Amino acid sequence: MKSIKLGNSQFKASTVALGIMRMNVLSDADAVKVIETAHDAGINFIDSADIYGQGESENVFGRALKQSSLNREDFYIQSKGGIVVDPEKSHGSVVLGSRYDFSKQHLLDAVDGELQRMGVDYLDSFLLHRPDALMEPEEIVEAFDELQMSGKVRHFGVSNFNPGQVDFLQANLNQRLMINQLQFGIMHTGAIDFGIHTNMHDDDSIDHDGGMIEYSRLHNMTIQAWSPYQYGAFEGPFIDNPKFPELNDYLQELADKYGVTKNAIATAWIVRHPAHIQVILGSMNPQHIQESAAGADVELTKQEWYNVYFKAGHDLP
Numbered sequence: 373m374k375s376i377k378l379g380n381s382q383f384k385a386s387t388v389a390l391g392i393m394r395m396n397v398l399s400d401a402d403a404v405k406v407i408e409t410a411h412d413a414g415i416n417f418i419d420s421a422d423i424y425g426q427g428e429s430e431n432v433f434g435r436a437l438k439q440s441s442l443n444r445e446d447f448y449i450q451s452k453g454g455i456v457v458d459p460e461k462s463h464g465s466v467v468l469g470s471r472y473d474f475s476k477q478h479l480l481d482a483v484d485g486e487l488q489r490m491g492v493d494y495l496d497s498f499l500l501h502r503p504d505a506l507m508e509p510e511e512i513v514e515a516f517d518e519l520q521m522s523g524k525v526r527h528f529g530v531s532n533f534n535p536g537q538v539d540f541l542q543a544n545l546n547q548r549l550m551i552n553q554l555q556f557g558i559m560h561t562g563a564i565d566f567g568i569h570t571n572m573h574d575d576d577s578i579d580h581d582g583g584m585i586e587y588s589r590l591h592n593m594t595i596q597a598w599s600p601y602q603y604g605a606f607e608g609p610f611i612d613n614p615k616f617p618e619l620n621d622y623l624q625e626l627a628d629k630y631g632v633t634k635n636a637i638a639t640a641w642i643v644r645h646p647a648h649i650q651v652i653l654g655s656m657n658p659q660h661i662q663e664s665a666a667g668a669d670v671e672l673t674k675q676e677w678y679n680v681y682f683k684a685g686h687d688l689p
């Protein structure tokens with residue numbers, strides 16, 4: 373498995389990471405299989421959040437890590453915080469927030485809960501999950517300083533932030549923001565569409581994120597692509613989905629050429645971007661995990677990369 377350097381650190385992370393958002397529904401034995409398969413496939417990075425399964429995903433992961441043949445040090449473990457769950461609207465793996473909260477106490481409590489549920493002493497990184505409109509930098513500065521000094525968190529980052537929000541926060545912090553996690557994949561390409569369609573009148577010319585990919589490349593921040601195989605916001609996977617016949621036919625053609633599966637090609641498409649994007653896959657099926665991870669080592673040609681983009685419904689101006 374190819375690796376990428378995380379932000380400005382020396383840490384080499386696997387290009388494909390495993391997200392545990394959907395782990396709450398697994399038995400402990402199945403969760404052991406999932407993390408051992410991921411590790412065997414070259415994955416050394418786990419992405420979590422306090423809200424996944426309202427905490428249950430981290431409970432399952434923590435028990436699985438203990439019962440597995442693996443150690444804490446086999447994985448770089450990342451979690452996120454800053455969302456207050458609305459338990460009435462949330463069920464199973466679908467978790468909705470009642471507000472965002474970047475107050476010092478909320479962030480400190482979030483990390484303590486994560487460490488306790490996963491049964492670990494420290495997080496390799498902690499991300500602010502979604503920008504809190506009421507964020508007060510002084511509170512975040514105090515929280516991050518305390519988390520770093522106590523050894524509970526080693527690195528920091530954000531998720532779903534635009535460049536202005538990153539600049540604003542970074543100007544106050546004592547730590548470098550190393551990571552920004554954004555939705556990105558073949559069927560979620562807002563982050564590149566508007567660059568290709570600059571100054572045109574069509575929908576693809578709309579800037580949804582303020583140029584996060586170019587900003588991250590300039591500032592040496594790692595972009596992590598969440599929900600890489602979903603279309604829309606959690607509508608379901610596009611792979612094998614009869615709504616996208618042309619795209620699936622072309623993914624199959626490339627899969628046959630490279631001797632892999634469509635999942636691998638969907639991974640390879642993200643990895644082909646020169647921004648060194650890390651793919652956070654969410655499958656809880658060991659076979660899908662192996663197939664998806666294999667895509668990190670497939671290098672699509674430029675024309676194949678553009679062809680996939682066209683089959684997903686885009687064009688060039």
Ligand SMILES: NC(=O)c1ccc[n+]([C@@H]2O[C@H](COP(=O)([O-])OP(=O)(O)OC[C@H]3O[C@@H](n4cnc5c(N)ncnc54)[C@H](OP(=O)(O)O)[C@@H]3O)[C@@H](O)[C@H]2O)c1
Pocket residue numbers: 390391392393394419420501531532553554597598599600601602608609611612635652653654655656657660
């Ligand atoms: N920062 C954020 O705001 C944010 C938001 C959402 C998610 N995330 C992170 O991103 C991670 C991944 O998100 P995700 O789970 O939505 O990503 P995903 O990998 O795009 O989707 C996973 C889902 O697709 C299914 N799938 C994969 N390959 C398939 C195939 N060939 N055929 C049929 N179904 C297939 C999986 O089912 P199987 O289990 O059966 O394979 C699973 O239900 C999460 O775990 C979390 O860590 C972050």
